[in-house]
Amino acid sequence: MSRYIATRAIRGANLITREAEALLNKALQEKGPDTPVAFPNTAYYLPTILGMTGREVSKLGELVPVLEHAKELLHPIPSPQCWTPYLGETLDSGMATLLAAEIIEAVRFIYGEEPGVLPGFHATGGSFTSPEFAAEGGNGTGRLNGPIDDIQLRSWGIQLVDGRMPGFAAIVGCAKSNEVAVKIVRELQKRNILIFLSGNVNGRSVIHQLMEEGVEMGYDTYIVPFGLDTLSAIYAIGFATRSALTFGGLKGGQAKDILLYNRQRVFAFVLALGEVDDLKYAAAAGAINYGFPVIADTRIPQILPTGVTTYEHVISMPFNEIEGKDDLERAEKLVQKCIETRGVKIKLAEVPIPVPYGSAFEGEVVRKKDMRVEFGGKYSRAFEYLRMVDMDQVEDGRIEVFGPDFSQVPVGGAMDLGILVEVAGRKMQRDFEPVLERQIHYFINGASGVQHIGQRDIAWIRISQAAADKGFNLRHFGDILHARFMSDFGAIVDKVQVKIITNPALHAEWLQKARAAYDFRNRRLADMTDESVEEFYTCTLCQSFAPTHLCLVSPQRLGLCGAYNYLDCAASYQINPTGPNQPVRKGMVIDREKGIYTGLNEIAQQKSQGTVQEVAMYSIMTSPMTACGCFECIVMLIPEANGVMVVSREDPSMTPAGMTFSTLAGMAGGGLQTPGVMGVGKYYLTSPKFISADGGFKRVVWMSSILKQTMAAELQAVCEREGDPDLLTKIADETICTDVDGLLAHLEAVGHPALTMDPMF
Ligand code: SF4
Ligand code: ZN
Numbered sequence: 001m002s003r004y005i006a007t008r009a010i011r012g013a014n015l016i017t018r019e020a021e022a023l024l025n026k027a028l029q030e031k032g033p034d035t036p037v038a039f040p041n042t043a044y045y046l047p048t049i050l051g052m053t054g055r056e057v058s059k060l061g062e063l064v065p066v067l068e069h070a071k072e073l074l075h076p077i078p079s080p081q082c083w084t085p086y087l088g089e090t091l092d093s094g095m096a097t098l099l100a101a102e103i104i105e106a107v108r109f110i111y112g113e114e115p116g117v118l119p120g121f122h123a124t125g126g127s128f129t130s131p132e133f134a135a136e137g138g139n140g141t142g143r144l145n146g147p148i149d150d151i152q153l154r155s156w157g158i159q160l161v162d163g164r165m166p167g168f169a170a171i172v173g174c175a176k177s178n179e180v181a182v183k184i185v186r187e188l189q190k191r192n193i194l195i196f197l198s199g200n201v202n203g204r205s206v207i208h209q210l211m212e213e214g215v216e217m218g219y220d221t222y223i224v225p226f227g228l229d230t231l232s233a234i235y236a237i238g239f240a241t242r243s244a245l246t247f248g249g250l251k252g253g254q255a256k257d258i259l260l261y262n263r264q265r266v267f268a269f270v271l272a273l274g275e276v277d278d279l280k281y282a283a284a285a286g287a288i289n290y291g292f293p294v295i296a297d298t299r300i301p302q303i304l305p306t307g308v309t310t311y312e313h314v315i316s317m318p319f320n321e322i323e324g325k326d327d328l329e330r331a332e333k334l335v336q337k338c339i340e341t342r343g344v345k346i347k348l349a350e351v352p353i354p355v356p357y358g359s360a361f362e363g364e365v366v367r368k369k370d371m372r373v374e375f376g377g378k379y380s381r382a383f384e385y386l387r388m389v390d391m392d393q394v395e396d397g398r399i400e401v402f403g404p405d406f407s408q409v410p411v412g413g414a415m416d417l418g419i420l421v422e423v424a425g426r427k428m429q430r431d432f433e434p435v436l437e438r439q440i441h442y443f444i445n446g447a448s449g450v451q452h453i454g455q456r457d458i459a460w461i462r463i464s465q466a467a468a469d470k471g472f473n474l475r476h477f478g479d480i481l482h483a484r485f486m487s488d489f490g491a492i493v494d495k496v497q498v499k500i501i502t503n504p505a506l507h508a509e510w511l512q513k514a515r516a517a518y519d520f521r522n523r524r525l526a527d528m529t530d531e532s533v534e535e536f537y538t539c540t541l542c543q544s545f546a547p548t549h550l551c552l553v554s555p556q557r558l559g560l561c562g563a564y565n566y567l568d569c570a571a572s573y574q575i576n577p578t579g580p581n582q583p584v585r586k587g588m589v590i591d592r593e594k595g596i597y598t599g600l601n602e603i604a605q606q607k608s609q610g611t612v613q614e615v616a617m618y619s620i621m622t623s624p625m626t627a628c629g630c631f632e633c634i635v636m637l638i639p640e641a642n643g644v645m646v647v648s649r650e651d652p653s654m655t656p657a658g659m660t661f662s663t664l665a666g667m668a669g670g671g672l673q674t675p676g677v678m679g680v681g682k683y684y685l686t687s688p689k690f691i692s693a694d695g696g697f698k699r700v701v702w703m704s705s706i707l708k709q710t711m712a713a714e715l716q717a718v719c720e721r722e723g724d725p726d727l728l729t730k731i732a733d734e735t736i737c738t739d740v741d742g743l744l745a746h747l748e749a750v751g752h753p754a755l756t757m758d759p760m761f
Contacts, residue, residue: 002301003078005281005314006086010077012282013093013100016231017070020100024063027107033061037106041149041652043666044242044252048102048234051241052095054253060110063103070099087306094285101234101283105147115146116227121211144207144225145218147235150662151649152219153242154629156194165192165222167267169338170236170287172199173274174206176297176319176327181209183331184271185223189360191339196239197225198232201274222360230279233270240266240290246629247546249670263291263308269342271334272296288313295338315341351483354471356448366451372468373406375417376460381507383457385514386421386437394424396495399478403503406463406474417461417474418501418510421481425494427574434521435571436489443484444477456518457511474500491575528555528566530617530689534585536600537569540607541580546628549671550607552584552600556689557617561630562681594619594693612673619693620644621761624678629669631679633707635691636664639761640740641747643701643754644694646685651704653734656743682707686714688721694760697722698753702743705733724753 027035037060039046045056049066057063073096075089108114121144156165169188175181188195197207197217207225210217217223226232244250244261262268270287272280276296284294288308295315303313317337322330351357376382409415423436437455444452449467453460463472478498485496501507530536532555539551539559551559558565564572569581587599595617604615614623620635634647636657647661654660668679684690685707690697697718708715708728719727730750737743747755 002303002314003086004301005285005303006090007078008278008281009090009097009285010075010093010282012278012280013097013285014074014077016104016279016282017067017074017096017100020070020103021067023104023107024060024067027060027110028064031060031110033059033064035060035110037063037110039106039109039147039238041151041662042147042242043150043663044238044245046102046106047147047238047241047245048098050252051245051250051258052099052253052255054251056252057106060107063106066099067103070096070103073099087308090285091289091308093282094287094289097279097282098234098237098286098289101231101286102238104231105234114227114232115144116229116232118144118207118211118225118228121207121217121225144227144232145235146226146232148219148224148239150242150246150665151652153239153246154649154665165194167269167342168194168196168236168239170196170198170233170268170270170292171206172230172233172270172272172280172283173276174199174201174204175209175273175331178209178213180319180327180331181206181273182213182215183328184273184335185210185215186356187332187335189222190356190358192222192358192360193339195223196233196236197223198227198236199230199280200228206273216364221364230277230283233283236268237286237290240268240292246665246669247542249546249548249672259290266290266292267342268292269338270294271338272298274298276300284314293341295334295341297334312341351446352479353447353476355450355467357446357480361448361450362442362445364445364448364451366449366462366464368412370464370466371412372463372465373409373412374414374460374462376454376458377414377462379414380416381457381511382417382419382459382461383511383514384419384421384437384440384455384459385510385517386423386433386440387517388428388430388433389422389424391424391495394422394495394497396497397482398497399475399482399500400498401474401478401500401502402506403501405502406468411465415502416504416507418499418507418514419459419477419481420499420501420510420514421485422497422499423485423493423495425492427492428494429492429571429574431567432492432571432574433517435568436485436493439484439488440481443480446484447472447476447480457515474502489575492571530554530556530595533566535583536586537566537573538582538584538603538607539564539569539580540582542628542630543580543607546669546671548608548611549626549628550604550612551628552604552615552617552625553581554617554689556687557684558681560625560627560632560679560681560684562632562683565683591616594622595689596623608671611671616693618689618691620678620691621675621694624673624675626671626673627668627679628671629665629679631665631668632682633680633685633704634661634664634668635678635680636668637676637760638701638740638743641701641743641754642757642760643699643747643752644691645702646700646704646707648682648704648707650706651734653704654738655734656702656732656738656740658739682711683714686711686718695754695757698724698727698757699760700731701747701752701754702732702737705735708733727753 073092205228217225226235240262244258248261250257297319299318300316302316322333324330441452449464451462481498482496485493536554542549553559553569555566572581584603585599586597590596601614604612616623635644647655668677730752732746
């Protein structure tokens, strides 16, 4: 342990805690102790403080004991003679720094000083920005991001658990040059590592550097600019803390467990660029508490392993001394070192195309003004179809383009496109076709400068001018699909060939064939009922984050994340027989109506380590299924209305339960069983088994309007099936009412069936 680092971290912690005290006292005088304090869009109060102390701070005055706690963690600066202290004191100082930093940021929010403003900066793709809206210019607020909201945390959740997103990098400071800054983030993006930016060196920040180079920052590109000072790095710690609370089923105040959870499950590290001052040392000591190592590109003393982090705690890699032919190569090596030090596991398929590739580019938006050409959307039709064919009909790696390429299409124009993927494999089955076909969306989206929306015959693909300039052409769709199917699904797919179709006659012919296949699949899925099978599937994928949560997936109830239906689980089991999806026999019936079976109960007891004793597949009132944190919707009882409301993850508005999605999510998740509250995948709403024991879809009295809009046709079909064709118009939404009184008035006025149904409990 380095005395130098200990000294500087302890000094930094003393300094920042004093600053927090001064600021808090000033705010108490000017604003009063009852002034509300909060970070926006989170149900976790001030998350680091909540996690570490268990305090649910919502008023200014409640920060006083937190500050006292931080002060107790401070230590005197070591004397030059004494060589004994250090790791414990340094870690304490780090913790004091985190608490003080969160206090300061919270007070700054009261004064409207957070999130910071950056002239000329336009963040894109905040969580409520639709692709269309972002495409026309983003939100353009000029504000830096500040803390990440709960909705975004959850929507990243599934990628964090399935390993598509291995972890996060908290970059603090300023790189040697703009070029190096860009290279570092591109290297991280390529590996799908989330990037959090904060801090500066002499007033210049890595955020300035990326902005000057035109790098798109925002949730969509996995690059989140927190703020221009070191303190804003606290939002990375808040994110880490909430991961443990959201997915790990931990509660505020379980400090040690939260720290251990992060060490074991959250692959994060700090990359300190440029000179490290006392505050940065203190903040770094805070990160080490979480098991996050610190890598600096300057000469500083190192801290070797003691067990708090997986390997070294602090690594010094002076940038100019890194071996490499130029700065770009040095930047690449620096990133490699970070990954090695944290022990991040990276799965990377080499995709032979002329633009960068990785799932960090999945959410990227190609705006109309930056677009070279589009396929599908308003002006043309694009479809994608994957089918299984005989072994001898596939030549592995063959990619053919039938018809003209887009060189004749004017810039910004549109053309018809068909993508036909033909696969063969000894283990391949027709049931897997839709599972594999849906991957096309993720695979194509991974290319930088290419945007993919939708699926089947409503696919919509854009190629940016920049990607076209680099030589990206139609054939590259085939290269991507071949490489990814072979690398990700090599267990079932032995050969893949791709046909890209733009020729009008062929396009029409294959569109028709594709539609016949979609139709066949729809009917086949529709024919499958829970009664027609003996086995359901488990999904324990989310246990890496929510250790007691188990999804039971049946033909008529998909996983709550919406990403795993029954056939997906079957395919996943075939692909990986010891993986997270295992068949489970239903066993003997205990209650057919509620969907309670001996086999399902046994597996639930076993996989939840005894937390759950009984699961009812079709009831929200009796033994409902638990939830991790990735649910698409929350269903919740509204006792006054004798029905339930359904809130979409995409809906930020208030609900008749008096809580927003964020707050509700805190009640629904964490692997606990809460009668009256349930997280579900949105397609479960259309199932005849949707809370069928409690009265089914007719119980829905309120529903986020985004669901009504985006699932209009499916929900209409449900209403007809339920014998009430006008039901959808009788269901309220946030544009009609956001409180119980308004809801009841609406239900009375339209004669909603729930009012006359049996009492729910
Ligand atoms: Fe997680 Fe359930 Fe989705 Fe599996 S089905 S990934 S356990 S939410
Ligand atoms: Zn989950």
